[in-house]
Amino acid sequence: MHDPFQAFGHKENVEFMNVPFLDLQMQFNQIRSEIMSAIEAVCEEQHFILGSRVIELEQTLASYIGCDYAVGVASGSDALLLALMAVDVQPGDEVVTVPFTFFSTASVISRLQAIPVFIDIRPDTFLMDPAQLETRLTSRTKAIIPVHLFGQCADMDVILDVAHRKGIPVIEDACQAIGATRRGVRAGAWGVAGCFSFFPSKNLGGFGDGGLITTNDPDLRDTISSLRVHVSRSGYEHVCMGVNSRLDALQAAVLTVKSRYLDVWNATRRAHASLYAQLFAEANLLDRVSLPWIEPGNESIFHQYTIRAKHRDQLMAYLTQKGIGHRVYYPTPLHLQDCYRHLGYGPGSFPVSESAADTVLSLPIFPELSKEQIAYVVGTIQDFYRLG
Numbered sequence: 001m002h003d004p005f006q007a008f009g010h011k012e013n014v015e016f017m018n019v020p021f022l023d024l025q026m027q028f029n030q031i032r033s034e035i036m037s038a039i040e041a042v043c044e045e046q047h048f049i050l051g052s053r054v055i056e057l058e059q060t061l062a063s064y065i066g067c068d069y070a071v072g073v074a075s076g077s078d079a080l081l082l083a084l085m086a087v088d089v090q091p092g093d094e095v096v097t098v099p100f101t102f103f104s105t106a107s108v109i110s111r112l113q114a115i116p117v118f119i120d121i122r123p124d125t126f127l128m129d130p131a132q133l134e135t136r137l138t139s140r141t142k143a144i145i146p147v148h149l150f151g152q153c154a155d156m157d158v159i160l161d162v163a164h165r166k167g168i169p170v171i172e173d174a175c176q177a178i179g180a181t182r183r184g185v186r187a188g189a190w191g192v193a194g195c196f197s198f199f200p201s202k203n204l205g206g207f208g209d210g211g212l213i214t215t216n217d218p219d220l221r222d223t224i225s226s227l228r229v230h231v232s233r234s235g236y237e238h239v240c241m242g243v244n245s246r247l248d249a250l251q252a253a254v255l256t257v258k259s260r261y262l263d264v265w266n267a268t269r270r271a272h273a274s275l276y277a278q279l280f281a282e283a284n285l286l287d288r289v290s291l292p293w294i295e296p297g298n299e300s301i302f303h304q305y306t307i308r309a310k311h312r313d314q315l316m317a318y319l320t321q322k323g324i325g326h327r328v329y330y331p332t333p334l335h336l337q338d339c340y341r342h343l344g345y346g347p348g349s350f351p352v353s354e355s356a357a358d359t360v361l362s363l364p365i366f367p368e369l370s371k372e373q374i375a376y377v378v379g380t381i382q383d384f385y386r387l388g
């Protein structure tokens with residue numbers, strides 16, 4: 001059997017190795033010439049906003065995700081905002097989502113003066129618990145936003161079942177899940193709209209901000225396309241309020257190049273996750289850490305490799321000392337944020353999200369990571385629990 005520890009000749013871990021949490025430089029170095037010529041082509045064209053480069057990316061990603069249309073926008077947050085605007089979320093409306101996610105999943109709801117209504121997550125997958133959905137829907141519920149956190153699809157079939165019965169649109173926060181599938185269907189192809197982010201650290205990251213909305217509904221596509229350019233007729237006649245949220249040609253050109261590598265990068269992340277799982281098991285650490293649980297039928301793109309760890313905060317200090325990058329996504333659930341105090345939730349409102357916030361730890365998983373680095377991470381965690 002292949003033994004990554006063999007590289008060091010013995011089972012003792014090496015003294016020190018630098019393992020960054022994420023290294024975008026390595027990826028850039030591998031595709032530098034392709035990226036630079038795409039950027040140069042845009043500079044020659046001098047057409048910087050929307051245009052043929054953006055259309056090319058929209059078509060490429062719509063067909064990759066399995067949707068009829070895709071609309072490029074300025075960020076993942078804007079993708080969520082425009083999707084909510086497109087399904088006509090109004091002040092006072094309710095939008096159901098989870099508190100264990102990145103801030104903008106909920107802040108876009110508030111930006112429209114609508115009310116975020118939270119439901120808790122599943123303890124095993126960290127994803128929206130569909131069992132809690134039905135009881136939280138009211139006559140004012142205007143949309144549901146499940147989040148495909150860490151690269152795994154939420155229980156879309158169950159969520160859509162409830163939503164369809166009530167006639168409520170589902171908008172997917174697929175910002176961490178480009179390429180992820182559930183029963184063979186990709187994230188972003190389930191709901192009325194799928195929202196993606198090209199923030200540089202995402203699995204498909206640009207050289208700046210960017211985002212995308214997917215849909216099969218031609219009317220929704222038209223509405224969103226118009227919202228992203230201030231809803232103007234003929235340029236200067238405005239029938240309602242939109243925003244400035246366009247994707248740049250430079251970003252689109254970079255992303256089109258990178259999209260060709262996405263499947264390989266995602267598969268490499270999955271291979272890294274398998275190696276982590278194998279090494280954690282061999283190190284007998286499964287009573288100290290719990291590994292990411294991928295639901296049968298789901299294929300994760302491992303945007304994050306997120307474990308739960310005993311004595312997490314002490315472990316983090318030890319990892320820092322040993323040169324290993326790590327992060328906590330997310331340390332404070334949204335219902336406990338100061339800006340959401342007015343919603344009236346408190347500690348104990350969403351115990352699963354709160355316990356996740358206290359125990360989760362994301363380890364390095366970017367594709368260019370070496371097996372030796374992964375072995376060093378697991379070996380260091382083993383040392384920590386042995387010493388502790």
Ligand SMILES: *Cc1c(COP(=O)(O)O)cnc(C)c1O
Nearest residue numbers: 075076077102104175176197199
């Ligand atoms: C990154 C992210 C967003 C926001 O995307 P930006 O492009 O940074 O605006 C929204 N939701 C989730 C779950 C994300 O990970």
